[in-house]
Amino acid sequence: MTQQQFEMLLPLAETWAAEQECIILRTGVPLTESQIADARQVGVTHPDRVRLLQVTEIPVPVHPALAAAAAQTRLISPGTIGLTLRYGIFIRADCWGQRRLVIHELVHTSQYERLDGISAFLRQYLLECITPPGYPNGPMEREAITTAARLCACYFHAATSCAAANVTTFAGLSGTILNQRVARAGLTRRK
Numbered sequence: 001m002t003q004q005q006f007e008m009l010l011p012l013a014e015t016w017a018a019e020q021e022c023i024i025l026r027t028g029v030p031l032t033e034s035q036i037a038d039a040r041q042v043g044v045t046h047p048d049r050v051r052l053l054q055v056t057e058i059p060v061p062v063h064p065a066l067a068a069a070a071a072q073t074r075l076i077s078p079g080t081i082g083l084t085l086r087y088g089i090f091i092r093a094d095c096w097g098q099r100r101l102v103i104h105e106l107v108h109t110s111q112y113e114r115l116d117g118i119s120a121f122l123r124q125y126l127l128e129c130i131t132p133p134g135y136p137n138g139p140m141e142r143e144a145i146t147t148a149a150r151l152c153a154c155y156f157h158a159a160t161s162c163a164a165a166n167v168t169t170f171a172g173l174s175g176t177i178l179n180q181r182v183a184r185a186g187l188t189r190r191k
Contacts (some may be wrong), residue, residue: 001069001130009069010123016061017085017118024088028053038103042147043110049087050109054096058083073129074136084108086118100152107144 001009028051031039039047058080061067070076076083081092084105095101112121128138135141 001072005069006126006130009066010126012061012063012066013069013122013126014119016063016066017122020059020090021085021088021118024053024085024090025049025051027051028088035102035106038099038151039106039109041151042103042107043114044106045110045113046087047106050089050106051087052089052091052102054093055090056093058090058092073126073134075126075129084112086112086121100148103151104144104148107147108140111140111143 031047031050031052035050035052036047039050044050057078058076060076061070081095081098082101082105083090087109089102089105089109091098091101091105108121108125111125112118115121115124125138125140128140129135131138136145
C-alpha cells in the first residue's frame with residue numbers, strides 16, 4: 001500500500017471505527033469488576049466507558065477499498081477474535097470470557113487514550129501494520145500481546161479456535177513468531 005492510498009483510506013477507516021464504536025457503546029455490556037481491575041492495571045483511564053459486544057464474527061467494513069485493505073493487512077479476517085475501537089470492543093462469541101483476549105484489547109483502549117482518540121491511534125497503528133515487519137509485529141500490537149501474556153502468565157498460541165485451545169488465539173501468528181515472543185518475554189511455554 002502506498003502512502004497516498006493510506007492517506008485516502010484513513011478517513012474511511014476513522015469513520016467506520018467511530019460508527020462501530022457507537023454500535024458497541026449502545027448495545028455492549030460494561031466491564032465486570034475484575035475486568036475493570038485489569039483495565040486499570042493496563043493503564044485504561046476510563047474503564048467505566050468500555051463496552052464489550054459479543055459477535056459471531058468481527059464485522060468487516062462494507063466500503064470495498066477499506067475491506068480490501070483490512071484483508072490485505074490481516075487486521076480483520078474470519079480468524080479475528082477481537083477488535084478494539086477506542087471504548088468499544090468486539091469479542092467473537094467462541095472467545096467470550098477469555099481474560100487474555102479482553103486484556104489484550106484493553107491495552108489497545110489504553111493506547112487510544114494515550115494517543116487522544118481514534119484518528120491518532122489509527123494513523124499510528126495502521127502505519128505499523130503496513131510498514132515492515134507489519135502486523136502483528138508492530139510496537140503497539142506487541143505491547144498488547146506481551147502485556148496480556150505477562151498479566152496472564154501465559155503465551156499466545158496460534159490455534160484456529162478459542163474453544164479448541166486453552167489459550168487465547170491470534171490469527172496470523174506462526175509458531176516461530178510465538179516462540180520468539182515467548183523467549184523475548186522470558187515466559188515458559190504451557191504444555
